[in-house]
Amino acid sequence: MSSSEDEAASPVLGMAELLQDFEPLKPLQRGDIVDGEVMAIDQEGILVNVGHKYEGVVPPREMRSLTPEKLQEIKSGSDIYVYVVRPATDEDQAILSLDRAQKEEGWFDLQKRLDENEAVEGKIQGMNRGGAVVEVKGLQGFIPLSQLASLGRGPSDRNQEDQLAGRIGETVQLKILELNRQRNRLILSERLAQQQQREEQKDKLLEELEEGQVRKGRVSGIASFGAFIDLGGADGLIHISELSWDPVQSPEEVVHVGEDLDVFVLKVDRDTRRIALSLRRLQPTPWDTIADRYEVGQLVEGTVTRLTGFGAFARIEGPVEGLIHISELTDKMIEHPKEVVREGDTVTLKILKIEPDRHRLGLSLKQADETWEDQETLEPEETEPEPLLLEQQNVE
Template identity: 50%
Template sequence: MDGMEEAAERPEEQARATPRRQDAQSGLNPEVSNTAQDMGALLEQYEETQHTQLRRGELVEGTVVLVDRDEILVDIGGKMEAVIATSELQNERGEMALRRGDHVSAVVIVPENAEGRPVISINRARAEIGWRDLQAKKDSEEVVTGEVVDHNKGGLIVSVDGVRGFVPLSQIVELRRGGSDEEVEEKLRSMRGQTMYLKVIEMNRRRNRLILSERAAAQERRAQQKDRLLSELQASEIRHGRVSSLTDFGAFVDLGGADGLIHLSELSWGQVQHPSQVLRVGQEVDVRVVGVDRENKKIALSLKQVEENPWTRIEQKYHVGDTVPAKITKLAQFGAFAELEPGVEGLVHISELSDERITHPKQVVREGENVQLRIIKIEPQRHRLGLSLRQAEDAGGYDYGGGFEAYSGASYVLDSGPSGSTTTDGEESEEEHAPPPEEPADTVHALPHEQSEPAASEPAANGTARVPER
């Protein structure tokens, strides 16, 4: 009985339970719908108020949507477009700085102006980005480029990546030291608008301080150019360069990134006592590369090897038996060296200086004297010439037909020689060449003897061979 009663009651309970579940389900839908509506309203409200939530100094990005003479509008994602500061509407040439569709980065200056628009600045954004880029380049020691925009008495003001920096006078390459204030001012003024290669040597973002150096950048770039040049140079190449400095041992030539050395012995085929006899600073020259030391980064150059070696045509120009003009260049115990032309030098052995017995060439000739010599031997392969003073004196004539330019077609006239050697009246001015007191002033004897008059073969008072009278 009880079971039947319970069974009879279950349909009613089930009937009562079903409406309750339906009521619960029907009550859920309005809640979900209300939640979705609330989220949409919040999103719309956020979009409406986004432009008012911008902060001064905030970096934003956007696209230019309007460009006219009065304003430039940029879509930065809010309900209201941002407007660019009027000071940035035009560039230095008076042209509109931006075009529609340009993508820009800017810094918020005013979150909301009177019209409800944010005011932004591209220049400030460039500066902000520039500071970050400059810090990275300083850390990596990179070279940067900057435009000279102004100057003061202390140096140049430059714009680098949108940031204004300062280049002190001591860090400007082209500025000469010791110049007057007017010269410095004129030079600084003339550099306005130029682009400079610089390195950051000091920066402080908080203090808005940026110090740069052109000298450091030049050294950096020169080191890079030198490495490149050293890898390219090959021995025997002809290169064009500019003389950068002169020293006692040679001349340095800038090849466009690296300096090479022309040793004193490679300046000329002739005798050179100092590079200033051949070259001057700033002179442009062609040189031959004679050696490249990549490990020690040294370059050896030659100026004379660009020209023809005069010994290659010596046999065509000179012949044994010719009497030629020459200049005494050096005295040694065994004889005297004489130069016929630049690069062609021969030896007058001591036995060929005089018919008299002498103990040193200085008893007959002096350095710098111009004399007539006879060629007695030619060895082109060994670059040797045998010369004779006494044989030229014995020949008594000027039979040289080689066409030596300095003397061709003209009678030979003895030069006065170096200062202090021979005076205009033919008397010796050096004590070592002065005649003994008892002898006539115009006679110099190789060795003391009893002749009161010099023989035709004896040296004259000026040290050159006396030409016999005909």
Template identity: 45%
Template sequence: MTNKIEENIVSDIDLMEELLSTNPPRKPLRRGEIIDGIIMEINDGGLLLNIGHKSEGIVPSREMRSYSKEDYDKLESGSEVVALVINPEDDDGATILSVDKARGERGWRVLEKAKEEDKPVDGIIIGSNRGGAVVQAEDVQGFIPLSQLVGPARELFVPKKENAKDGFIGMKITFKIFELNRRRNRAIFSEKAVLQQERAIKKKELIETLQVGNILKGRIVGVSTFGAFVDIGGADGLIHISELSWDPVTSPADVVTVGSEMDVYVVKIDKENLKIALSLKRLTPEPWEIIKDQLIVGEKIDASVTKITTFGAFVRTDHGVEGLLHVSEISHEEITSVEEIEKLVSVGQKLNLTIVNVDTERKRLGLSIISSGKPKSTENEESPSEISQEETTSEGIDSNNLDETSNIE
């Protein structure tokens, strides 16, 4: 009998420990504490909330005036409410709460959740300073740096609120949360991040429909040393400097300008990295295709010197075809240095040359000052096509390399 009583006592103790571990006692509520509650009842006197304690929470109507009519109409049984504790326990044992006094805290919680879920938030521009726009969202005041302000708001921006252009103050703006620090009362937002996300989605959708060889309408939105960035309907692509023109291009800015609209040719599509390579020059025939039938060994052709090297001089015909004037075709005398070549020809000089070698398939053209038309063997010598490509690869960026497109802003 004694053993049975002891077993029952042990069993009761185990049950009590299990209950305590799964339902630990709640700490007493404190004045000024922010708590969550679930609406149990809505009446003319206010709200009755389940706050997870032995007593219910009451929000008097006078403590919920910050609700707009629209917000109030959305309230229903089961809705979650954030409130501040005014009185942990009144004479009737109920906890008196305030929605109005917790409004700011609720806003911080909404923004924190949006940041965690990487979701955009809507706000209203209420001012500006030299660094950017002052924005209010969910009763929290934040800041959008000028570098993160885009679209209509950027166009209307002026550094001082009192000089604001019509439409700027009060403008609705959608942004993502860049930084949030409740303790320091600091909130930094970015409108640009929303635009980038939207463009990435549009780009992914567009890439699924694109094919190499497509011709698209585009607008130049940026120019760099290695090429031009093009907006092709919400997505972006890159025209590498080597794809701007069949002629040599020193600076992309010499060929295109920001804001100009033009057709572009799709060269390559990288679906995995969401990158699109475009071309301007491929909309026109390649110079070789235009004059290949006119390139006949023994015929004369005009060309201008573009570069001098140890093995000869590069020249370009009036049609844009590059050729090599090999050192052995410049003079009957032996030439051993660039300086000796420069005494005979100079960059920019126009020459009337004889065609001594044509390789249409490999796009190589050999020219001569001294030959009457009988081509000399150049099998072991680098052709203009090979040299030019090597130099382009070492000094520039391959047109098939789209890494630069990740820097589009």
């Protein structure tokens, strides 16, 4: 393109921009929310320049939602959003509202939070039999009774009312259940917000947890199969088999709700979001200290736990089991241990061998019987005196 063509195009573009600059401005309408600049503040209200060559005033009745602290923050030159209550006329200034602007801004913000599934903060202002009245972003919302958290079940309605009254003034995190701007309706849930917060804490904890760690926790619940431990954002389970090295009939034998304790992280399954914990792994195993309690040659009681073709296994305590080889069951020739013992039998056994490192224990049933027989043989038998000796004693 030639330089003359460039010069010809330039004035055309400049004119278009100039015309755009002088395009008539859209007049303010009732319900508009505009950004204005504070010009002055006095007892009559706040004078605001809203552009469009207009000025408007926010009367005291339209800024009741402002706290004294917030009002002091507004200075000449401050930018504020205002709601147009009445547009300006040739005779009167525009009437503006901070309260209504805040509400409209609140509705907009709450809709955004709902769309993004985020929680909001609110303050409980009052209670009734149906739930709690709460202030959120300058708007009034309602929390149904079923959506309030940490509300214990009292023995009477009066007790429940006292609990509700005690929460007035409390700041809470909430999830939006229903939002309807036209009907001025805002329904919220404290319970869901706490659930979401707990899920977020659990996600963070699952990333931090490593198998083999020792963590502090609190017993949050007990079931027949184990105990639930709150690790500070997520619950892990100690299966009943991991509560103690000794047999446990009920978790209440070992732990109690509310008890603080250290736990061993056994497994972290991030796919299923499950955490397996152990209490017994923090304690010495019976095998570690078996030499302190037993010795070779000692007689012990054991319970037969299972039979095999080569012998029988017997438990002498907790997880400590030993093998009674088939040759150590009896002096007789047998085909199978079931000819001598059955599962569940309680028998006296003699310890033949102890191997703590290999978790092995050699036991004998027949030698235990022989030991008892030897002990009985060593005991002196009471004999009746001979008749002649009795006669001599009587003569004397």
